[in-house]
Amino acid sequence: MKNYTLLASLAILLLVTACSNEPKPLETIVKGKITVADSLDDSGDYSDIGIAIIKQDSVNAPIDTLFYTQTDVDGNFTGTVNFPAKNYYTLVLSRNNYDLSNLRVILADNDTLTVNAELPDVAESLVLESREHEAMRTLNRVERSFQRVGAYARSGAIPDSQIVDEIEKWSDLYWQVYEAHENTIASYLAAEKAAELLSSLDPEEMLDKIDTALPEDYMISVALNLGKPYIAESKGFEAASNYLDSLAEISTNESAREFVQRNKIQMYFDSSRVRQAKELLDKYEKNYTGPASKKWARTIRYDLNYLAPGVSAPEFSFITMDGDTVNNSRLEGTTYILEISPVANYEYQNDYDRTLIINEIYKNYGLEIFTIPLDQSEVTVNAFFEERRKAWSVAKIGTFDVQQVIQKFNVIQVPTRLLIDKNGVLIRKYERGEFDDVIQGLNQAFREVNAPS
CATH class of the missing domain: 2.60.40.10 (Immunoglobulins)
Known part of the structure; x- marks a missing residue:
């Protein structure tokens, strides 16, 4: 739940x-x-x-x-x-x-x-009695019922032919919560759920629901998470950029507008439009001068200067748990992923099975994966791989400088992954929830050999 x-x-x-x-x-x-x-x-x-x-x-x-x-x-x-x-x-x-x-x-x-x-x-x-708490109780009741239906569906109790109708019905029920308790936390969570359920079924209706609930701050984040990716995929980069501009324009909260500007800079950066991203960042730094804004700007500027798509990967070196020396020169001619994270990190563990699948598919095209664990104890790393198959090389703790790795690769969130092509050029840096984007980068890297989509 x-x-x-x-x-x-x-x-x-x-x-x-x-x-x-x-x-x-x-x-x-x-x-x-x-x-x-x-x-x-x-x-x-x-x-x-x-x-x-x-x-x-x-x-x-x-x-x-x-x-x-x-x-x-x-x-x-x-x-x-x-x-x-x-x-x-x-x-x-x-x-x-x-x-x-x-x-x-x-x-x-x-x-x-x-x-x-x-x-x-x-x-x-x-x-507890208040308008907000009453709305949350209503939402929780709907959510509990939805989870029960979901369990029935997963057990096969609901025929496949009825799944679409069920999704539409529950989207409508969540939307009723939004309309009945407008301008509460629960209402916007309900609007998000209604839109999320429609994201693969009827994305245009999803956009309509998001637009209806805007410009409340929380719905700005929903628009960024659900609306922008759909527009970028279906209508192109420029349409997504214009969508972000419209979000910034309608927002009544300066903090939310700043959040949209950050998202836009990141989108340009991720799309290898580095020059435009730097221009946007210059404007951002003039408009937002608080301590948190300056810290964010310094972080993204480092990535733009040293970790942008198309630049040579920073120098690194380590010895694997199997005793092999790995560095930039050793990997020339190889497309590879560097994973930087504590293996004890929940998200890293949650991603591990998917990484195994990626490895199984793309190793046929020459992909190698290397993990640089940021855990303090070698015991932790060994215990992790005692319970799981170790399908790629892992750096041995003590053979690399942790702080140097964090600094060179500007590790702010973990897991951080870097996809580097056979010429030692960075295709892209990925952080946490961007794991699914790794596949797009791999398809780009192996396009000449018709990588599977």
Whole structure:
């Protein structure tokens, strides 16, 4: 089941905080009643229970307390909280300097959040009431039903002839959630799901649904993830570029506009339009000067200068677990992939079976794959391959400089993969979710021998 709570938190947070401009603070009322079970305290005095709402952007980031109050003798509390964006936040219940429970709550502008619970069994007694939470409950009910139907379909209980009708029906049901709870987190998650279900079935209808839900910030990300790839594939690069321009134009949020500009620069870069990408980056740096913007610009400029399609691959050298020395000169005349990642990384492990398939297909055309593990322990690497078939060469820990590898190949996200042709020229650098694009690069590399599509 898709974790809508996590998706909402991460995706909206990405659009709002990844860029440099601080949004205008929003405001909502928080109220409720927190009591204590008689088995724990039969005094009837429920005062001094602390209610805090905090914001923490990452595990190591500082905690920002947005709201704090205490209950009265009857357990009641009320107050107003200011917050940066519609999102999930952590609500902490405490008493006598002990944190008793952490809850995930949605804050939205001009909403009212009511929190009722009884200590110590908060999970069983908790009742959250607000427009946002009611919408999320509706979405979760639809999602649970959809997952059950999906299980039936996978078991063969639904005939293939009915699958298309089922997809259309569930797309409509998700869209009804969007229309019934418009302008909530749940509504935009529902709109995304409705569009996603139509992406292979009726992409033009998918675009219509995305357009209807725009220009809300979250839907900008949906347009980038679903709308832009379809337009690029069906209508060409220029149409996709114009689509990004239209997204930036209709957005009312400067941070979302910046996010679109980043996506456009990356698209030009990935399409080997390096000169135009550098021109766009020059404009970006003039318009966005915050610390996060500067950091992103430095990262992409390094790739444009040293890791762009068509440049010679950086020098590297390592010894494999089998004792072979591998470096640029040794690989002249060979098309190869360099994988750079901890093998303990979840995404790397999730991709591994697909990498095996790619290796089996393209080794017939001369492809070689090399993995440079960034794990701290050789034991970790050995354990990984004890459970899996090691079908290509892996660098032995200690035979390469980890920091030098990270710096030379500008490893910001893992896994990072680099496809390099037989002349030692970089075809493209791929990061994390771009794994599927590797096949397109391989087809380009082996086009002269009619690589399979």
